[in-house]
Amino acid sequence: xxxxxxxxxxxxxxxxxxxxxxxxxxxxxxxxxxxxxxxxxxxxxxxxxxxxxxxxxxxxxxxxxxxxxxxxxxxxxxxxxxxxxxxxxxxxxxxxxxxxxxxxxxxxxxxxxx
Amino acid sequence: xxxxxxxxxxxxxxxxxxxxxxxxxxxxxxxxxxxxxxxxxxxxxxxxxxxxxxxxxxxxxxxxxxxxxxxxxxxxxxxxxxxxxxxxxxxxxxxxxxxxxxxxxxxxxxxxxx
Numbered sequence: 001x002x003x004x005x006x007x008x009x010x011x012x013x014x015x016x017x018x019x020x021x022x023x024x025x026x027x028x029x030x031x032x033x034x035x036x037x038x039x040x041x042x043x044x045x046x047x048x049x050x051x052x053x054x055x056x057x058x059x060x061x062x063x064x065x066x067x068x069x070x071x072x073x074x075x076x077x078x079x080x081x082x083x084x085x086x087x088x089x090x091x092x093x094x095x096x097x098x099x100x101x102x103x104x105x106x107x108x109x110x111x112x113x114x
Numbered sequence: 115x116x117x118x119x120x121x122x123x124x125x126x127x128x129x130x131x132x133x134x135x136x137x138x139x140x141x142x143x144x145x146x147x148x149x150x151x152x153x154x155x156x157x158x159x160x161x162x163x164x165x166x167x168x169x170x171x172x173x174x175x176x177x178x179x180x181x182x183x184x185x186x187x188x189x190x191x192x193x194x195x196x197x198x199x200x201x202x203x204x205x206x207x208x209x210x211x212x213x214x215x216x217x218x219x220x221x222x223x224x225x226x227x228x
Contacts, residue, residue, distance in 0.1 A: 031214065032213070034216050087154065102217060105156055107155070
């Protein structure tokens with residue numbers, strides 16, 4: 001079936017290194033994608049979004065890349081810091097009946113090592 | 115700085131009790147959502163509302179009900195709690211208009227039914 005999913009459930013990186021978190025989606029009709037960060041005991045926090053008419057979007061220390069050919073989304077975090085340790089979710093906005101809703105992947109746990 | 119508030123944060127209660135989880139937002143958002151999330155897992159949409167007196171069921175079947183009498187308030191009710199309802203419940207909101215914009219989340223209610 002159609003789904004949003006992540007390649008790796010866990011990722012450990014050294015402090016200061018760059019992190020790359022990947023996400024695969026299978027609904028070619030999805031036109032909007034979001035990355036969220038969820039720290040323990042908190043709700044998801046918006047990081048960055050991208051529309052399907054773009055290939056790349058940059059924020060502060062974060063970059064999202066969208067490859068529509070292979071239906072792949074990635075989140076790059078530059079100079080990873082301890083505060084980046086969290087679970088990261090990608091979500092796509094796709095149609096369910098007459099409405100459009102966010103569908104979330106299963107998350108990647110990012111651990112930043114000292 | 116939270117503009118969407120959920121209470122209680124934690125609730126441990128016995129089987130058969132009626133429960134209401136509160137969600138309020140101060141951003142004037144028309145759209146509000148309830149998600150269910152098991153630890154470390156993806157979010158599943160259980161209810162949504164596009165405005166006052168508008169409520170719809172989400173992708174995941176739920177025995178809960180919701181109401182939207184005021185724009186800022188979107189409570190979720192379980193008439194008779196069961197152990198299978200044990201989970202985290204997250205509330206979110208987004209502005210009127212295009213569905214291609216991020217949702218803002220509360221910090222959730224962690225519910226345990228004994």
